[in-house]
Every structure is written in C-alpha cells, then in structure tokens.
Amino acid sequence: MxxxxxxxxxxxxxxxxxxxxxxxxxxxxxxxxxxxxxxxxxxxxxxxxxxxxxxxxxxxxxxxxxxxxxxxxxxxxxxxxxxxxxxxxxxSFLPRQMDDAAMQAAVAEAVAETGAASIKDMGKVMAALKAKHAAVLDMAKAGPMVKAALGD
The missing domain is CATH 1.10.1510.10 (Uncharacterised protein YqeY/AIM41, N-terminal domain)
Known part of the structure; x- marks a missing residue:
C-alpha cells in the first residue's frame, strides 16, 4: 500500500x-x-x-x-x-531507519564505490549514499560517519 x-x-x-x-x-x-x-x-x-x-x-x-x-x-x-x-x-509512516552497524557498512561501501580518498571527496560519498539509501538512512548521522571514514 x-x-x-x-x-x-x-x-x-x-x-x-x-x-x-x-x-x-x-x-x-x-x-x-x-x-x-x-x-x-x-x-x-x-x-x-x-x-x-x-x-x-x-x-x-x-x-x-x-x-x-x-x-x-x-x-x-x-x-x-x-x-x-x-x-x-x-x-509511524516512515520506513525503519538503518541501525549504526548498517550505516557504517553503507558508508564503507559508498567510500569504496566512489573511490574517495580524502575529505574533499565527502560530497561524492554523500551523494552516493543519498542515491542508494535515501529512504532508510539518516543523512545527519551519516555525515559524521563519512567524515570519520575519510580521516577528518
């Protein structure tokens, strides 16, 4: 429905x-x-x-x-x-959000997909996450995770 x-x-x-x-x-x-x-x-x-x-x-x-x-x-x-x-x-109408472990995995996957190497590539990683997981990913929580994955 x-x-x-x-x-x-x-x-x-x-x-x-x-x-x-x-x-x-x-x-x-x-x-x-x-x-x-x-x-x-x-x-x-x-x-x-x-x-x-x-x-x-x-x-x-x-x-x-x-x-x-x-x-x-x-x-x-x-x-x-x-x-x-x-x-x-x-x-109650929103889809279940990803838990932290699933978010970490999605971030790692997006970093690998985009070939991001530094914090300058954060925009590409965030765009990939949004395109793939927009409905179930809290982008506000994903930002700091991407930053940490790219080494601040």
Whole structure:
C-alpha cells in the first residue's frame, strides 16, 4: 500500500477509534502533502512520489524535534509532550531507519564505490549514499560517519 492510501486508511481508523490527537496529526500530514503536490505542479508532477513524501515527513519530524527542545527550555512541557506525540504518529509512516552497524557498512561501501580518498571527496560519498539509501538512512548521522571514514 502506498503512503497516500495508508494516510487515508489510518485517518479513517483513528476517527472510528475516537483518537482525536492522532486524527489531527494525520490530517496535518495530508494537508502538508496536498501543499507539496500543489508546489510540484509547475514542474509537471501531479503527485509527488513516495520517496519525496518520506522526505517531507522527515522534515516535519525535524521541525517538531526543534520545537520540543524550545518548549522544554521554556518550561512548556505540555506543548513538548504534544509535539512528541505528533512525532510518534508521523514516524509511524516512515520506513525503519538503518541501525549504526548498517550505516557504517553503507558508508564503507559508498567510500569504496566512489573511490574517495580524502575529505574533499565527502560530497561524492554523500551523494552516493543519498542515491542508494535515501529512504532508510539518516543523512545527519551519516555525515559524521563519512567524515570519520575519510580521516577528518
């Protein structure tokens, strides 16, 4: 089942269950998806593909994590808890992320594939990782691993 269909089915299920916070978060995701589809129309795309949807979801999670930090610093734990609940719902639609061992292996493979020898080749390695593992690799964690593999 593609992500769009999953959003619809999950929203129906949460509405039936009376889970208002989950329903609200899924509606927010669907609205963001419609916004992304509209933004992609000028380039001739009527509906963005699943890999771009996953990127959109990761962006939503990232902004909520930043909000959680700010709310915690400001002593607004109720708002931080609400954001964390939204993060959990959004992450339920994302594919499982690679663990550290798998990330190390993917980085080593990308370094070997690109023939990277120094830190100057970091961009090539990151591009290879993104092309091959974008959906399941946290690029923020991959950066330092690539840097370490290339010898700082």
């Amino acid at each position: 593609d992500l769009r269909a999953r959003f619809t089915e999950e929203m129906k299920a949460s509405m039936r269950a009376g889970d208002a916070p989950r329903t609200s978060t899924i509606r927010m995701v669907i609205a963001k998806l419609k916004e992304a589809d509209i933004a992609a129309r000028p380039s001739g795309v009527t509906a963005i593909p699943d890999d771009q949807i996953a990127g959109m979801l990761r962006g939503m999670v990232k902004s909520r994590r930043e909000s959680v930090d700010l709310y915690r610093q400001g002593g607004r734990t109720e708002l931080a808890d609400k954001e964390e609940a939204e993060i959990a719902v959004i992450e």
